[in-house]
Amino acid sequence: MARVHPLDPSASPLDYYGYELRRAREACGLKQGQLGDIIFCTGSLIGQIETTKKIPTRDFSERLDAALGTDGLFSRLIGLVLRSQLPAWFQAYAEMEARATYISTYQAQLVYGLLQTEAYARAVLGVEAPEKLDARLEARMDRQRVLACEEPPVVWVILDEATLYREIGGREVMRSQLARLLEFRDWAWVNLQVLPFSVGQHSGMMGSFTIMRFENDPDIHYCESYDQGHMTANPQVIKERSVGYSRLQAEALSPRDSAALIARVMEERYGDHP
Incomplete structure (x- = not known):
């Protein structure tokens, strides 16, 4: 059984983004690879963003909202995430x-x-x-x-x-x-x-x-x-x-x-x- 990487949504904007991505994906009954197929990326990338190993982009966030029906959630979060990457x-x-x-x-x-x-x-x-x-x-x-x-x-x-x-x-x-x-x-x-x-x-x-x-x-x-x-x-x-x-x-x-x-x-x- 695959080990699920624990997430602390309060740790940073990036952690919160990954937490919400995993939650929304699982609520739709999708595996990482399935969601990747829908938004034209790899399941590996989905996993890396969920576990904060990769930084999402605005384009990625907009495609997520469209695929998961999240009413602009990730398009709103991405501004906070990107700003947190600045010094x-x-x-x-x-x-x-x-x-x-x-x-x-x-x-x-x-x-x-x-x-x-x-x-x-x-x-x-x-x-x-x-x-x-x-x-x-x-x-x-x-x-x-x-x-x-x-x-x-x-x-x-x-x-x-x-x-x-x-x-x-x-x-x-x-x-x-x-x-x-x-x-x-x-x-x-x-x-x-x-x-x-x-x-x-x-x-x-x-x-x-x-x-x-x-x-x-x-x-x-x-x-x-x-x-x-x-x-x-x-x-x-x-x-x-x-x-x-x-x-x-x-x-x-x-x-x-x-x-x-x-x-x-x-x-x-x-x-x-x-």
């Missing part, structure tokens, strides 16, 4: 980012996470903790769903020109990433500017930072150090950083000129004949 210090920020109505961010080194392609994000996240790469990549891509929701936040991104030249993942990855940035020209709620090298010293020289505004909550300022994030609603910090961000907006290229620069770098540095 502990980043989880609070991800939760606030998902609720913000206005996001203003200056990025000195990398393309902002909500605008990253999967290949670019994989290269960035693969630098450290490669054993967690797939889970964290899925979590980062899931964060981007906020841009496609019914009422997306207004997102204003200022990228330092260095982000266009820092070759992440190779030339093909960078070319695709810059092409992705150009697509946002047609998005009503996303504004993108590039801060050119010619500006010299500026109010973002202390590093990347983000200001988030909410419908009914105080504004939040967020920045990162090497191994942790820092969030504050201190009014003085919000005032100073908001003024600093306004200065960056004034010194950065216009959205139109920023797009022209991105297109030029894409062709001249990452094109077929750089």
